[in-house]
Amino acid sequence: xxxxxxxxxxxxxxxxxxxxxxxxxxxxxxxxxxxxxxxxxxxxxxxxxxxxxxxxxxxxxxxxxxxxxxxxxxxxxxxxxxxxxxxxxxxxxxxxxxxxxxxxxxxxxxxxxxxxxxxxxxxxxxxxxxxxxxxxxxxxxxxxxxxxxxxxxxxxxxxxxxxxxxxxxxxxxxxxxxxxxxxxxxxxxxxxxxxxxxxxxxxxxxxxxxxxxxxxxxxxxxxxxxxxxxxxxxxxxxxxxxxxxxxxxxxxxxxxxxxxxxxxxxxxxxxxxxxxxxxxxxxxxxxxxxxxxxxxxxxxxxxxxxxxxxxxxxxxxxxxxxxxxxxxxxxxxxxxxxxxxxxxxxxxxxxxxxxxxxxxxxxxxxxxxxxxxxxxxxxxxxxxxxxxxxxxxxxxxxxxxxxxxxxxxxxxxxxxxxxxxxxxxxxxxxxxxxxxxxxxxxxxxxxxxxxxxxxxxxxxxxxxxxxxxxxxxxxxxxxxxxxxxxxxxxxxxxxxxx
Amino acid sequence: xxxxxxxxxxxxxxxxxxxxxxxxxxxxxxxxxxxxxxxxxxxxxxxxxxxxxxxxxxxxxxxxxxxxxxxxxxxxxxxxxxxxxxxxxxxxxxxxxxxxxxxxxxxxxxxxxxxxxxxxxxxxxxxxxxxxxxxxxxxxxxxxxxxxxxxxxxxxxxxxxxxxxxxxxxxxxxxxxxxxxxxxx
Amino acid sequence: xxxxxxxxxxxxxxxxxxxxxxxxxxxxxxxxxxxxxxxxxxxxxxxx
Numbered sequence: 001x002x003x004x005x006x007x008x009x010x011x012x013x014x015x016x017x018x019x020x021x022x023x024x025x026x027x028x029x030x031x032x033x034x035x036x037x038x039x040x041x042x043x044x045x046x047x048x049x050x051x052x053x054x055x056x057x058x059x060x061x062x063x064x065x066x067x068x069x070x071x072x073x074x075x076x077x078x079x080x081x082x083x084x085x086x087x088x089x090x091x092x093x094x095x096x097x098x099x100x101x102x103x104x105x106x107x108x109x110x111x112x113x114x115x116x117x118x119x120x121x122x123x124x125x126x127x128x129x130x131x132x133x134x135x136x137x138x139x140x141x142x143x144x145x146x147x148x149x150x151x152x153x154x155x156x157x158x159x160x161x162x163x164x165x166x167x168x169x170x171x172x173x174x175x176x177x178x179x180x181x182x183x184x185x186x187x188x189x190x191x192x193x194x195x196x197x198x199x200x201x202x203x204x205x206x207x208x209x210x211x212x213x214x215x216x217x218x219x220x221x222x223x224x225x226x227x228x229x230x231x232x233x234x235x236x237x238x239x240x241x242x243x244x245x246x247x248x249x250x251x252x253x254x255x256x257x258x259x260x261x262x263x264x265x266x267x268x269x270x271x272x273x274x275x276x277x278x279x280x281x282x283x284x285x286x287x288x289x290x291x292x293x294x295x296x297x298x299x300x301x302x303x304x305x306x307x308x309x310x311x312x313x314x315x316x317x318x319x320x321x322x323x324x325x326x327x328x329x330x331x332x333x334x335x336x337x338x339x340x341x342x343x344x345x346x347x348x349x350x351x352x353x354x355x356x357x358x359x360x361x362x363x364x365x366x367x368x369x370x371x372x373x374x375x376x377x378x379x380x381x382x383x384x385x386x387x388x389x390x391x392x393x394x395x396x397x398x399x400x401x402x403x404x405x406x407x408x409x410x411x412x413x414x415x416x417x418x419x420x421x422x423x424x425x426x427x428x429x430x431x432x433x434x435x436x437x438x439x440x441x442x443x444x445x446x447x448x449x450x451x452x453x454x455x456x457x458x459x460x461x462x463x464x465x466x467x468x469x470x471x472x473x474x475x476x477x478x479x480x481x482x483x484x485x486x487x488x489x490x491x492x493x494x495x496x497x498x
Numbered sequence: 499x500x501x502x503x504x505x506x507x508x509x510x511x512x513x514x515x516x517x518x519x520x521x522x523x524x525x526x527x528x529x530x531x532x533x534x535x536x537x538x539x540x541x542x543x544x545x546x547x548x549x550x551x552x553x554x555x556x557x558x559x560x561x562x563x564x565x566x567x568x569x570x571x572x573x574x575x576x577x578x579x580x581x582x583x584x585x586x587x588x589x590x591x592x593x594x595x596x597x598x599x600x601x602x603x604x605x606x607x608x609x610x611x612x613x614x615x616x617x618x619x620x621x622x623x624x625x626x627x628x629x630x631x632x633x634x635x636x637x638x639x640x641x642x643x644x645x646x647x648x649x650x651x652x653x654x655x656x657x658x659x660x661x662x663x664x665x666x667x668x669x670x671x672x673x674x675x676x677x678x679x680x681x682x683x
Numbered sequence: 684x685x686x687x688x689x690x691x692x693x694x695x696x697x698x699x700x701x702x703x704x705x706x707x708x709x710x711x712x713x714x715x716x717x718x719x720x721x722x723x724x725x726x727x728x729x730x731x
Binding site for chain 2: 025040041042044045046047048049050051052053055056058059060062063097099100101102121123124125126127128129130131207208209210211214218235236237240241242243245305306307308310311312313314315331332333335336459460461
């Protein structure tokens, strides 16, 4: 029997949203400042409107103080689900007024794609887009990747931190308190920001020959999109724009950093460092990366797409890294990627679906789940082969020896299945509209796993229902379903509960 | 005007001096970039001419070459900010040309900036083994059709007013809450 | 120096080492896999 949520529940949720909107309003002052410095007055006005709306709604939310300052699991999940709907909606305002989008839906698509660190884009004439708007696209990656919710936790006192943290699909509590965990995540991000921008900027200036201002601009944008495994790029030809293996190398380092879980970052930073290579998650992702990459290279080499060792190595490696880390940078045009058939298609799609590590900005099923699923299945097989009554102790190593319980195995497999269902949903809708199976599947996995690589299906003229489907996939995939179900359950209970 | 005349003089001089090479350039067909991208492999090694707008950055690499992006879409003729229609994403290719060809070129296109419209003539390289599998136009000749120019985009006063109003209301609400919290109960 | 200061400095040095190790690992992963890719590419193209 469902208990109907009451006014107090609503107050709690609205109040938490108020905090979050206020944080986003403050963060939005950065692109506003950028617009001022660049004298981009048209975007400036639209940023002002966006900030105004966030600030106003923030104050409205904060006005509704709940009687008791508590945030239950269900509240937290609902707040996260709503945040990831509301922020793209309001955050699309600067895009809507830019004139570069065919409709408000297109604008929200890009905002959702930005925040979920996907990277599929419906923007038109990107090469003439205002730098402050380009910056906002990439800042959305950073906000979504680092977790706006986490930011809100760090800056505001009050309970409920843990549930909001879990709602954003982070499952590792690295430090004793959520606050210190959140602060660590932001420290890692900032250190990588400084180092990444310096390296990328130096390459852009020294190797590519850009002038300092533009070198810094490109460095910053590519850092955000790489480290947050987003995939937006400041120019229409993505990473292919730079025509440089050196630049791709620097970007690749950021992508690896982004695909690593923050738990792994913590183990490297503060120890124990041995855990890094012993972890099931690390071993799984190294294995899947190697396997999908070799598969793709065989596919590309055998079909003659690349005839030189250098070319095959560079393109195969980079594209698979982009797919597996969930970044979505591309060094080849969409039309060309669409022609990657057979093994290459298989390798790329699997890489996208497998995804990165948990508690990172990457998407997909995620390495630990895959590792646990494989272990659970092999255990089942072993059980069949062993004599009846034999006791099997199943363990795995993940920052310490852990037991592979039936519950854990079930949870890993359930979420994996949900991802598969999500991918199939998008594939199905694509097929209905007449897109080929290969393309429909590729694009659907790209959306659901927050990757952003495209074979050309994602474009302004695409059917509205397909746009909505991909947006749903980006939303549900990024939040790993729990928060989505919580919101749906909340709404259902509101209507049907007693 | 002087620049255009200079280009024409240079072109005539080039025609006289280079003779056969430039005749080849004149004979090269103008290929739309979209077609080139669709049949990239088929065009490998072909001498062709592309027409479009130079956008983004000029990458002056130390090896005597400069890299640039050439866009051949509707925005190359009329950017959105200039009142152009929305026709989808940009369509363009990368091009590498000898640094000397870039002398005197207007800045490449970007925000409120229309880059120079040019004809680029060169060999199309598809998955060039020398360049780690990159595809690009290896330019031998550049002709400026139209200089680059600055574009205007004024502020949207209605949006500005609405935004300012909302911010003032929000600040007002915040101050009111702060004052209520401070006042003795 | 007080014990607290020593601990703080050691903490900062630890952080530096940790940071450097992180970057080395990230670069190492990239180069390592690039090498795997190179070998795979060479083998595939030799066989094709």
